[in-house]
Amino acid sequence: MCGIVGYNGKKKAVDILLDGLSKLEYRGYDSAGIAIKDKNIEIFKAKGKLINLQDKIKDKNLKGTIGIGHTRWATHGEPSENNAHPHVSNNGNVTLVHNGIIENYQELIQKLEKHNYKFYSDTDTEVLTNIIDYYYNKYKIGPIDAINRTMVRVRGSYAIAVMFKDYPDEIWVARKDSPMIIGQNDDGTYVASDVPAILKYTKNVYYIDNLEAACLKKDKVIFYDLNGDVIKKEMQEIKWDVSAAEKEGYEHFMIKEIYEQPEVIKKTINSYIQDNTIDISRSNLTQEEIKDIKEIYIIACGSAYHVGVCAQYILEDLTKIPVRVEIASEFRYRKPLLNKKGLAIIISQSGETADSLAALREAKNAGIKTLGIINVVGSSIAREADHVLYTLAGPEIAVATTKAFSTQLIITYILAIEMAHVKRKINKKKYLELIKEIQTIPDKIKNILEDDTNNIQKLSSKFSYVHDAFYIGRNLDYAISLEGSLKLKEVSYIHSEAYAAGELKHGTISLIEPNTLVIGVITQDEIYEKTISNLVEVKSRGAYIITVNPNKIDVNKVADFTINIPETNKYFYPSLTVIPLQLLSYYITVSKGLDVDKPRNLAKSVTVE
Ligand code: G6P
Numbered sequence: 001m002c003g004i005v006g007y008n009g010k011k012k013a014v015d016i017l018l019d020g021l022s023k024l025e026y027r028g029y030d031s032a033g034i035a036i037k038d039k040n041i042e043i044f045k046a047k048g049k050l051i052n053l054q055d056k057i058k059d060k061n062l063k064g065t066i067g068i069g070h071t072r073w074a075t076h077g078e079p080s081e082n083n084a085h086p087h088v089s090n091n092g093n094v095t096l097v098h099n100g101i102i103e104n105y106q107e108l109i110q111k112l113e114k115h116n117y118k119f120y121s122d123t124d125t126e127v128l129t130n131i132i133d134y135y136y137n138k139y140k141i142g143p144i145d146a147i148n149r150t151m152v153r154v155r156g157s158y159a160i161a162v163m164f165k166d167y168p169d170e171i172w173v174a175r176k177d178s179p180m181i182i183g184q185n186d187d188g189t190y191v192a193s194d195v196p197a198i199l200k201y202t203k204n205v206y207y208i209d210n211l212e213a214a215c216l217k218k219d220k221v222i223f224y225d226l227n228g229d230v231i232k233k234e235m236q237e238i239k240w241d242v243s244a245a246e247k248e249g250y251e252h253f254m255i256k257e258i259y260e261q262p263e264v265i266k267k268t269i270n271s272y273i274q275d276n277t278i279d280i281s282r283s284n285l286t287q288e289e290i291k292d293i294k295e296i297y298i299i300a301c302g303s304a305y306h307v308g309v310c311a312q313y314i315l316e317d318l319t320k321i322p323v324r325v326e327i328a329s330e331f332r333y334r335k336p337l338l339n340k341k342g343l344a345i346i347i348s349q350s351g352e353t354a355d356s357l358a359a360l361r362e363a364k365n366a367g368i369k370t371l372g373i374i375n376v377v378g379s380s381i382a383r384e385a386d387h388v389l390y391t392l393a394g395p396e397i398a399v400a401t402t403k404a405f406s407t408q409l410i411i412t413y414i415l416a417i418e419m420a421h422v423k424r425k426i427n428k429k430k431y432l433e434l435i436k437e438i439q440t441i442p443d444k445i446k447n448i449l450e451d452d453t454n455n456i457q458k459l460s461s462k463f464s465y466v467h468d469a470f471y472i473g474r475n476l477d478y479a480i481s482l483e484g485s486l487k488l489k490e491v492s493y494i495h496s497e498a499y500a501a502g503e504l505k506h507g508t509i510s511l512i513e514p515n516t517l518v519i520g521v522i523t524q525d526e527i528y529e530k531t532i533s534n535l536v537e538v539k540s541r542g543a544y545i546i547t548v549n550p551n552k553i554d555v556n557k558v559a560d561f562t563i564n565i566p567e568t569n570k571y572f573y574p575s576l577t578v579i580p581l582q583l584l585s586y587y588i589t590v591s592k593g594l595d596v597d598k599p600r601n602l603a604k605s606v607t608v609e
Pocket residue numbers: 301302303304305347348349350351352353356399400401602603604605606
């Protein structure tokens with residue numbers, strides 16, 4: 001998705017903008033542009049990678065200390081230089097970058113055409129630029145009123161950064177349903193759609209709410225509400241490390257983030273478990289409220305949805321509360337029947353995924369309690385959910401999630417144990433036993449990384465040629481197969497499917513041919529023999545079988561290659577089995593020579609429907 005960065009201060013803006021945009025590359029983009037004000041506002045844009053933009057401006061000696069930049073992920077209009085941001089109003093008065101989508105842009109075009117506005121691009125953003133200009137000229141009351149009238153008039157989602165020719169020392173910003181933060185240090189003020197873009201410069205930020213605007217001067221930021229009244233905001237400190245958003249010697253962010261997992265899981269555990277006691281009071285979810293919960297709805301997208309599938313098994317089994325897990329884009333349009341005493345759990349790394357945010361609002365409108373499991377502090381879902389449990393994964397840069405996924409899993413375990421305990425479905429002994437075991441997970445992951453990486457790397461080079469892969473398992477092993485399969489297909493472009501092992505025979509087995517890759521996840525004591533039987537069925541049709549299992553499970557008669565993982569409690573196996581599956585996807589992709597951190601067509605945070 002698109003990215004925004006802006007700077008107003010003492011330093012050369014071009015360096016800060018380009019550096020910020022490079023930190024936003026991971027979000028996915030197809031063109032980039034900047035506007036820098038020196039004597040006049042100068043605009044430079046280029047299709048494709050950021051390097052093309054850098055090449056264009058390398059001899060320009062841009063000295064301006066105020067500017068805005070953008071990476072565009074095409075929605076309205078093809079990826080091209082013409083459609084790239086910044087866009088400029090007809091008279092050159094307004095220069096703007098925009099994330100999001102303006103839904104009523106056609107209607108606005110008609111309105112503007114009546115006033116002789118012309119359009120050079122196919123974007124909704126150019127329309128937005130001219131609407132601001134239109135109100136600015138019509139009422140002659142300055143930027144804040146032009147922006148506020150625009151916010152009232154447009155429908156859709158947006159984060160915008162605007163420069164007005166008549167206000168050369170200011171950047172104006174506003175947002176609705178699209179992320180934006182504002183930072184400040186002694187060198188100036190910053191705006192970005194995403195923390196990593198400005199983390200290097202400052203950790204002191206303001207969160208700007210929906211339908212608010214702000215004016216960035218060189219030494220201060222002034223916030224406004226929709227009435228144009230000044231509002232006060234507290235500055236907050238981001239806890240993320242700068243180094244977490246850098247590769248630090250690793251070849252790719254994905255492998256760095258895979259290796260960070262023991263550490264960030266430990267941090268997440270330690271923030272909710274102290275002295276063998278779970279404490280989730282920071283979420284403000286009280287024990288009384290927990291006792292009252294009659295149903296749980298887990299709602300999420302992508303990998304976060306897969307965490308939900310795992311959590312469904314664990315939460316239901318431990319708490320005896322019925323749990324349903326749903327894809328957010330389905331939930332939001334389904335008018336589900338929700339128990340008033342239900343709890344909706346929204347899982348999201350970014351806290352900005354449009355469908356998850358909409359699902360949260362649906363649940364709130366239905367009058368049920370909501371809980372977010374979120375990584376990005378201050379994100380929309382974190383702010384709108386009644387309760388929040390934060391994952392402490394730090395900034396995740398690789399598009400394919402690994403460490404955020406793993407910390408989300410941990411939170412669901414902690415929540416399940418706490419709820420089961422509060423509801424008296426497990427006794428103190430079981431509670432302590434589970435807590436003790438959870439704390440062993442970071443070291444067990446470390447062991448997998450130490451013991452298995454080399455073998456998986458060697459094995460992966462053999463599989464770069466495959467066209468199809470199938471991941472099978474039962475129960476929690478099926479849940480993690482969903483994630484393993486997604487991980488492989490999203491980064492390596494190898495077609496892959498996950499199947500509940502017992503379901504294979506109902507169609508999918510017809511796809512098995514000699515040397516088809518089948519990965520069997522086998523951890524659950526009660527049912528592992530059944531999965532092994534299913535693997536035997538595909539092996540006898542020529543499949544190459546990789547198994548992921550603890551040593552105690554005998555896979556000799558099926559496995560062509562075995563990845564052993566340490567033993568743990570049955571509920572926690574997903575945290576261990578996912579590690580080799582992540583490594584497999586990573587190394588297969590690297591051996592194919594693909595850009596593992598930025599797979600084609602994907603975006604890290606999907607803020608459109
Ligand atoms: C995108 C990402 C996935 C992620 C999904 C949900 O598709 O590429 O890795 O799982 O969005 O994102 P969220 O930020 O809500 O967890």
